[in-house]
Amino acid sequence: MTSDTTEIALARTLQPQEVASVLTRVAEIRPRVQCLTNTVAQNLTANMLLAFGAIPSMAIHVDEVAAMAEGAGAILINIGTINAESELAIPKLLEVARDHGKPVVFDPVFVELSPLRRHIAGQVLRLPDILVRGNTTEMAALSVDLEAAKGVTRVTTGKVDRIENESASFSVAHGHPLMTRVTGIGCAAGALIAACCAVEANKAVAAAAALTAYGIAGEIAAERCRGPGSFEVELIDAVAAMDAATLAARMGT
Ligand SMILES: Nc1ncnc2c1ncn2[C@@H]1O[C@H](COP(=O)(O)OP(=O)(O)OP(=O)(O)O)[C@@H](O)[C@H]1O
Ligand SMILES: Cc1ncsc1CCO
Ligand SMILES: [Mg+2]
Numbered sequence: 001m002t003s004d005t006t007e008i009a010l011a012r013t014l015q016p017q018e019v020a021s022v023l024t025r026v027a028e029i030r031p032r033v034q035c036l037t038n039t040v041a042q043n044l045t046a047n048m049l050l051a052f053g054a055i056p057s058m059a060i061h062v063d064e065v066a067a068m069a070e071g072a073g074a075i076l077i078n079i080g081t082i083n084a085e086s087e088l089a090i091p092k093l094l095e096v097a098r099d100h101g102k103p104v105v106f107d108p109v110f111v112e113l114s115p116l117r118r119h120i121a122g123q124v125l126r127l128p129d130i131l132v133r134g135n136t137t138e139m140a141a142l143s144v145d146l147e148a149a150k151g152v153t154r155v156t157t158g159k160v161d162r163i164e165n166e167s168a169s170f171s172v173a174h175g176h177p178l179m180t181r182v183t184g185i186g187c188a189a190g191a192l193i194a195a196c197c198a199v200e201a202n203k204a205v206a207a208a209a210a211l212t213a214y215g216i217a218g219e220i221a222a223e224r225c226r227g228p229g230s231f232e233v234e235l236i237d238a239v240a241a242m243d244a245a246t247l248a249a250r251m252g253t
Contacts (some may be wrong), residue, residue, distance in 0.1 A: 015105060073102075109187070192213070193211070
């Protein structure tokens with residue numbers, strides 16, 4: 001059996017009550033997620049965090065991101081529209097994460113397309129225990145760096161999401177193809193994962209809970225929408241309405 005087969009064979013899905021437990025803690029604690037993210041996805045990301053019960057802060061100034069991150073429950077770093085200033089803000093966020101033990105979610109948008117993005121990803125992956133969320137192309141491009149990264153949790157999204165670290169492996173088979181027809185839906189997924197990491201120390205469980213709820217919300221939104229435009233609106237509504245009863249009904253237990 002290859003190691004790939006072993007990982008897939010051992011991957012489990014969360015139970016509805018495990019997902020609900022994480023969502024309940026997000027709703028009670030209302031963690032703030034400090035998001036250094038791309039200009040395309042900023043608005044959707046902030047609205048999705050609010051729908052999820054978390055608090056978005058989208059500060060980007062190099063001289064204030066550290067202060068903004070110090071009181072946050074988790075940090076999101078997304079390089080989708082990286083520029084000269086946001087490149088300098090990243091080390092400030094990594095320093096806060098290291099000094100204050102904050103969970104960090106890294107989204108290596110388009111890392112396969114530019115040497116600058118590869119370089120930045122290499123720097124970010126030096127932070128121990130980081131969670132990396134990317135699509136299959138991005139995660140494949142980083143495979144060597146991810147193998148070397150200490151304590152990393154790898155989250156590969158797609159038709160089936162795969163979540164793995166040294167102690168756990170989960171798969172999430174929820175979602176809808178319309179989730180690929182609105183830009184920033186993956187970026188917003190990273191923010192929801194960060195919110196869950198703020199309330200759940202097991203990062204693999206946190207990611208699986210966020211993606212299960214998000215995927216089910218995507219299925220519900222697809223039933224209600226008329227196309228990609230209304231899908232985005234319905235997805236925000238479905239995330240906001242997600243509860244234990246919906247999870248149990250949609251997860252088939
Ligand atoms: N074919 C599919 N069927 C069902 N769900 C999907 C499918 N493709 C992606 N998803 C879901 O869509 C969400 C975003 O994942 P995706 O891999 O498309 O992100 P992405 O490529 O980084 O998106 P973006 O960069 O536009 O934000 C995840 O929750 C994933 O489960
Ligand atoms: C389209 C696009 N370009 C840079 S970031 C982004 C959002 C999806 O990742
Ligand atoms: Mg992406």
